[in-house]
Amino acid sequence: MALAELTAADLAVARNARRQQWTTVLIALSVAALALLTVYSTLKGTTSYSLADLGTALHQAAFGGELARDDQRVANVLLHLRLPRVLLAIFSGALLSLAGAAMQGLLRNPLVSPYTLGLSPAAGFGAALAILLSQSAGTAAGPYISLSAIFFSLLCSLVVLGLASTKSMNITVLILLGTALTSIFTALTAGLQYIANDEAIAAIARWTFGSVNEARWSHVVVLLVTLVVIAPYFMLRAGAVNSLAFAGDDTAKSLGVNVGVLRVSLIFLAVTGSSLVVSFIGVVGFVGLVGPHIARLIVGSDHRYLFPFSMVTGGFLLLLADTLGRLVLPPRVIPVGIVVALVGAPLFIYLILRKRNAL
């Protein structure tokens, strides 16, 4: 009898250990897949280059030196067009997906994303306003678009979070406020488009597609620094997020979690990161929603694994979408926001329908 009980417990331990090993293997494999796609995507394009070209370019970037004129041209394309674009796609996807995974867990709702708080229409309004104002002032819009977009998306998030905190961060209240703010900013943007001329309307539309065409090293560096700063904090709090996501507010509190602080701090970081991404590449939907779901399918819902793996799936998804967008109709480049919505929406519908339980 004692032996039988021991065996059952041993089996449970063994199964648990095997699952953890398998998860680690899966994460390693997917990181490898992302690395392969990164190299492929850097080399392939309207003009394709070889690994040797990339090696030469990287060597020059690292150690300097003179190159032949043709080699220099290739190196410039790889270093200043392809690589920043590829890395911007990866880091943007990773940040949006991490933010999505956190918000879904914190709000105990698998259908929310960073955009639930109305962040993207707010950013869209900010961008449209910057485009219109700089046009009438006759200045270049570029940097103002990002600044204005991030200002309005943060403002919107703060308003929603501030109002929701007066109702003790009730989830339904939060989502309804996000919906209301979405309406307001959508209407404001429509109002701006109504008074704008054709040129400005085209610029606003281009921005709302979402694209990494304008990628710069400065964008890449900002997002990388953001990830390096906030991702470890998310990892540190993953256990507390587990308690909250799986057991609910009261039980999480009875397990020692400061639910209010956890929710506000992580949501604040998530929306700040997402606002940065949106201000650089425009509105790219679905990554923050689908990225975490794909990750959950593969490694399960334990946030200690889900957080890092969501970054991998989000980065992979956005890079894949951008690579497809560049390769499908060359020399045209389909904006990544369009491709990702076309790929992401059907995937999302599939995920909803395959759930055993109603969402």
Next chain:
Amino acid sequence: MSLEIRNIDLHYRKRQVLHQISFHLEPGEFCALLGPNGSGKSTLTKALLGLAPVSGGSVLFEGVDLLSLSRVERAKRIAYVPQSSPVPFDLRVYDAVLLGRSPYAGVRYAPADHQATLRSLEKLGLLELSDRYVNELSGGQLQRVQIARAFAQGTRILLLDEPTSALDLRYQVETMRLVREFTREGGIALMAVHDLNHAARYCNRSVMISDGHLVADGAPGEVFTSQTLSRVFDFPIDVSHGDGLVTVRPAESDHEIHVPSEWPAHRAAPRGQPNRFVEARA
């Protein structure tokens, strides 16, 4: 070693919801927290857990005021079992029970956490289910998982908020027995419950709350009288004692019961009264 609840006052938006609630529970006591809907049972449970801020009073255990402890320290002393509710994400039974170790774990769980989880799974007969997803379980099994999580938390005190309300009879009885087992091993359990017969059968202590006041305190065999229950629930209730069991049922018209307008004499029975269940076992 007893749990002393002293003069708990609680206000919700200027309205006083709990008035000077005081009682203490000894190890081995399985106490039913009784009262009609809206009487303050859930509020008291939340107050004791530190989830609802009290405006006065203290909860002493092993010489410390639980309410003045940090959340994590409090979580090492008092565990909570809510009504079972669906989990929005896929979660395996093993991991659900492991959550009970979060007050002790840093970023990673230690071997001791896994051992406590296994002991708790074994105790509740959940080892075979440990790889299943909680959303695949029946309501009764899910409630077992919640109790297993609370046991894994390794506390001496267990607070339960109507854990049986959504369960069928078999699982209701099973839940009551599990908690009784916990108290027989020296634990203290306080359970908000609606079924007076279950309370009479499985609990060796009961406290009754009405309008935020403590109105009766003692073993069910002593305080479950037709007068007290009728007054608390504002509804004629018949109580019969026979074969060492207390049976409670709503009074029918042929059996006139007087709902007293004043509280019966044994209101808030003093501590130290003989406790039938404990004596019967000893």
